[in-house]
Amino acid sequence: MRVVLGEDLTLLRDGLIRLFTAYDMDVVAVDNGPGLRDALLTQRPDVAVVDVRLPPTFTNEGLRAAIEARARIRDLPVLVLSQHVEPLYARELLATGTRGLGYLLKDRVSDVGRFIEAVRTVAGGGTAIDPEVVAQLLARHARDQQLGRLTAREREVLALMAEGLANAGIAARLFITEKAVSKHINNVFAKLDLHPADEGNRRVLAVLTYLNA
Amino acid sequence: MMRGGVIRRSARACGRGVVLAATAVAGLPLFVVSLVCVVLLPTGIGVLLAPESLLAVRRLASSQRRQAREWSGVTIVSPYRPRPAAITSGLRGQLRYCRWVLADPATWRDLLWMLAGGPVGLVLGLAPAVLTLIGLWALGSDLGTLLFGWWNAAPPTVGYQVLFLSMLPLGLAGLVAGPRLLTVHAQSASALLAPTRAQMAAQVGRLTESRSQVVDSSAAELRRIERDLHDGAQARLVSVGMSIGLAEQLVRNNPDLALTLLSEARASNGQALSELRALVRGIHPPVLAERGLDGAVRALAVSLPLPVDVQAGLPGRAPAPVESAAYFAVAEALANVVKHSGATRAWVQLDYEDGRLVAIVGDNGTGGADPAAGGGLRGVEQRLAAFDGVIAVTSPPGGPTLVTMELPCELSWART
Numbered sequence: 001m002r003v004v005l006g007e008d009l010t011l012l013r014d015g016l017i018r019l020f021t022a023y024d025m026d027v028v029a030v031d032n033g034p035g036l037r038d039a040l041l042t043q044r045p046d047v048a049v050v051d052v053r054l055p056p057t058f059t060n061e062g063l064r065a066a067i068e069a070r071a072r073i074r075d076l077p078v079l080v081l082s083q084h085v086e087p088l089y090a091r092e093l094l095a096t097g098t099r100g101l102g103y104l105l106k107d108r109v110s111d112v113g114r115f116i117e118a119v120r121t122v123a124g125g126g127t128a129i130d131p132e133v134v135a136q137l138l139a140r141h142a143r144d145q146q147l148g149r150l151t152a153r154e155r156e157v158l159a160l161m162a163e164g165l166a167n168a169g170i171a172a173r174l175f176i177t178e179k180a181v182s183k184h185i186n187n188v189f190a191k192l193d194l195h196p197a198d199e200g201n202r203r204v205l206a207v208l209t210y211l212n213a
Numbered sequence: 214m215m216r217g218g219v220i221r222r223s224a225r226a227c228g229r230g231v232v233l234a235a236t237a238v239a240g241l242p243l244f245v246v247s248l249v250c251v252v253l254l255p256t257g258i259g260v261l262l263a264p265e266s267l268l269a270v271r272r273l274a275s276s277q278r279r280q281a282r283e284w285s286g287v288t289i290v291s292p293y294r295p296r297p298a299a300i301t302s303g304l305r306g307q308l309r310y311c312r313w314v315l316a317d318p319a320t321w322r323d324l325l326w327m328l329a330g331g332p333v334g335l336v337l338g339l340a341p342a343v344l345t346l347i348g349l350w351a352l353g354s355d356l357g358t359l360l361f362g363w364w365n366a367a368p369p370t371v372g373y374q375v376l377f378l379s380m381l382p383l384g385l386a387g388l389v390a391g392p393r394l395l396t397v398h399a400q401s402a403s404a405l406l407a408p409t410r411a412q413m414a415a416q417v418g419r420l421t422e423s424r425s426q427v428v429d430s431s432a433a434e435l436r437r438i439e440r441d442l443h444d445g446a447q448a449r450l451v452s453v454g455m456s457i458g459l460a461e462q463l464v465r466n467n468p469d470l471a472l473t474l475l476s477e478a479r480a481s482n483g484q485a486l487s488e489l490r491a492l493v494r495g496i497h498p499p500v501l502a503e504r505g506l507d508g509a510v511r512a513l514a515v516s517l518p519l520p521v522d523v524q525a526g527l528p529g530r531a532p533a534p535v536e537s538a539a540y541f542a543v544a545e546a547l548a549n550v551v552k553h554s555g556a557t558r559a560w561v562q563l564d565y566e567d568g569r570l571v572a573i574v575g576d577n578g579t580g581g582a583d584p585a586a587g588g589g590l591r592g593v594e595q596r597l598a599a600f601d602g603v604i605a606v607t608s609p610p611g612g613p614t615l616v617t618m619e620l621p622c623e624l625s626w627a628r629t
Contacts, residue, residue: 009448011481015455022459058440083447110454112462 001025001123004043006050006062007081008032012106016049019109023116033061040069040076047100047123052082052089063089070096079122081106087140090133091212098205102128102164127164127204134162137211149191157184162207219389226391227342229284233398236277237334240327243270247324251315260307264314267324274323274406277330281399281406285392289399292319292408295419296603303609319412326405337398341391348384351377427599430592441492449485453478501540505530506570509540510561517551517559525563529624531570535600539563539572539620542593542604546574546616549589554578554614570620580612593618 003025007013017027029039033055040048048069054061066078077100080093090103102122108130109115118128138159141147150158153174160170167185171178185203189196194206247266253259271293278289294317314320354377408416456478460471493499501509507525514521530536543561550559556578564571582590583606594604602620 009444011452012448012455015452015459019455019459022463053443083443083451106451107454109451110458112455112458115458 001046001120002028002043003119004029004031004036004039004045004048004050006031006033006036006039006048006054006065008051008054012051016109019112019116020119025119036062037065037068040065040078041072044073044076047077047079047119049079049081049119051106052080060089063092067092067096070101075099075125077122077125078102079104079119079128081109085130085133085136087133087136087212090129090137090208094205094208094212098127098164098201098208100125100127103133104128104130105132121164125201126166127201129163129204129208131159131163134159134211137162137208141211146192150188154184154188154191157181158188158207161185161188161203162211164204223341223345223388223391226395227345227387229280229395230338230341230391232338233280233284233395234335234338236273236280237330237338240270240273240334241331243273244324244327244331247327260311264311267314267320270323270327271320274326277326277402278406281402285396285399287396287399287403289403289407292322292406292412293317294319294415303607306607319408322405322409326402329405330402333401334398337394337401340394341387344383344387345391346384346387347380348382348387351380351384423595423598426595430595438492438496441488441495445488445492446485449481449488453481453485456481497537498540501536506536506539507563510543510563513540513544513547514561517547519551519556520558521547522558522560523563524560527563527565527570527624529565531620531622531624535570535620535622538596538600538602539570539618542597542602542618543572543574545589545593546618549582549616550574550576550578550614553582554580554612556612556614565624568621568623570622570624572618572620574616574618576612576614578612578614579610580608580614581610582606582608582614582616590616 001024003020005013005016005020005027007016007030013030013032017030020027028045029043031039036050036054048066050062050066052060052062054065063080066080070076070078075097078093079102080089081104082089083106085103085105093101093103100122102118104115104118108118121128138147138155147155156174157170160173165173167178167181171181174181186196188194189206192210194210243266247263247270250259250263250266254263275291278291281287281289294313296313456474460474460478463474464471498509498512500512504512505527507523507527510525511523514523531539547559547561550556554576556576559574559576562571562573562575564573590604590606597604597618597620600620600622602618604619605617606614607617608614
């Protein structure tokens with residue numbers, strides 16, 4: 001798997017390269033800022049892992065580069081990393097489509113197994129949204145009547161769907177059967193007046209659109 | 214009761230009027246001396262003498278402002294431009310000092326009042342007392358004549374009687390109008406001693422400027438802290454997590470690499486902690502919170518690569534923001550000593566006098582420090598300006614350098 005990495009802090013860049021190498025991923029280009037967008041467009045990697053804040057202005061060049069590259073190459077898989085997450089950035093990223101999109105806190109790299117899983121999900125066209133973003137989106141809906149009708153379990157399932165997990169993943173996280181997961185999902189869709197969607201990104205999109213509204 | 218109050222007030226007005234007249238008359242010789250000094254300016258002697266004499270005028274004018282406020286309730290705001298932040302010694306410093314005094318329009322309005330206020334103060338100030346005395350004298354003579362036939366062996370003529378009687382209302386007028394006359398004087402003083410509209414506008418401009426400088430520098434400071442955290446401790450902690458995570462994965466198959474990763478994680482964790490400590494010290498040094506300015510400056514002195522003698526005579530603690538500003542000002546001055554002065558010894562003196570916290574940092578280095586050149590001292594100036602504090606630097610070539618900082622504040626009595 002070919003990876004383009006956009007990270008300016010040496011410590012983290014080296015750590016990530018070591019991590020990817022240990023999992024047989026090939027870091028084909030590393031750019032710490034100004035040339036990142038071009039690297040994304042010319043390399044067309046299987047997945048790009050990009051820090052939001054990069055030189056030269058240390059604001060949100062990484063995010064901008066990801067959004068611009070995805071505007072040129074539809075669904076170019078990009079996983080955006082940051083030391084803090086903003087639902088606003090999530091919304092901007094999601095506006096470029098949910099396929100092959102990730103937005104995670106940098107802290108998540110310490111759970112190496114799950115982080116690598118997220119990278120692979122994004123590379124495979126899936127979605128990986130940080131639980132923190134989902135939690136903030138849900139918090140915004142604290143007084144939402146429709147969400148209030150969900151059971152505690154259904155809310156957990158909703159949150160995991162929003163993070164981009166498939167049924168099998170949700171089942172494994174919650175230690176329940178996939179059949180139970182589908183039942184909860186049907187309930188969630190019914191209670192939120194969403195069209196029942198199939199597995200995958202249309203479902204994530206439906207859920208995130210609902211939460212982002 | 215009421216009547217007693219009126220008489221007491223009138224009597225007081227008479228006394229104050231006399232003091233006021235004396236103050237006003239004192240202005241006349243000051244006016245003459247100042248004028249001579251100004252005329253002597255081109256000879257150079259004036260450059261030395263004019264500021265001193267004009268500042269004496271300023272002190273007299275200030276005491277008249279105080280009289281107006283305390284005796285007549287007429288508030289006259291002080292119109293002077295602020296003392297320039299960094300006045301150095303030597304000829305250049307003296308010229309700047311001179312220019313500061315001469316360029317201030319308030320100086321000339323004060324001087325004009327010394328001339329005009331003399332007769333005005335003399336007349337209005339003495340009027341209550343003189344009128345009252347005339348009244349009392351007339352009353353005394355009248356009563357004396359009528360009751361005891363003192364005046365002369367021969368009874369006074371009708372003309373004298375009428376004269377004395379007509380003087381009685383004058384005395385009464387003096388008694389009743391005394392406080393009013395003082396107010397009139399205060400108001401006429403206000404015409405020249407109060408700031409003009411333009412001066413007020415200039416002052417507002419200055420305040421706005423210093424405020425926006427402070428706001429700018431504190432915003433920049435917050436940005437720096439955020440950057441330091443983001444690129445420093447936060448990044449290190451992420452990398453610690455990453456190393457531990459990877460070690461976790463590798464511990465069975467490649468224990469040696471896992472071990473290396475774990476010791477890297479430990480080192481990185483230690484660095485994160487020391488970076489956090491350094492950052493905290495930059496925001497608010499813990500020793501400042503624990504020991505106050507005195508202790509914090511001593512702690513700072515111990516950490517410097519040259520002997521620093523600290524003498525502190527603070528009877529209490531300044532408010533936390535002032536303490537912090539003073540600490541960082543002293544720290545910056547000492548950092549300059551270390552970086553630029555080539556000194557082998559330095560000393561810090563902390564005192565509290567006349568409602569001001571005074572910090573003096575001196576060294577035996579090569580001197581020649583120029584606060585106008587910008588850099589750290591400019592930042593200190595801004596920091597102190599937020600509390601109406603000032604900094605002055607004397608640093609002749611060849612040394613020694615003295616940095617004096619003053620911050621007006623109240624001390625709270627020793628907290629433990």
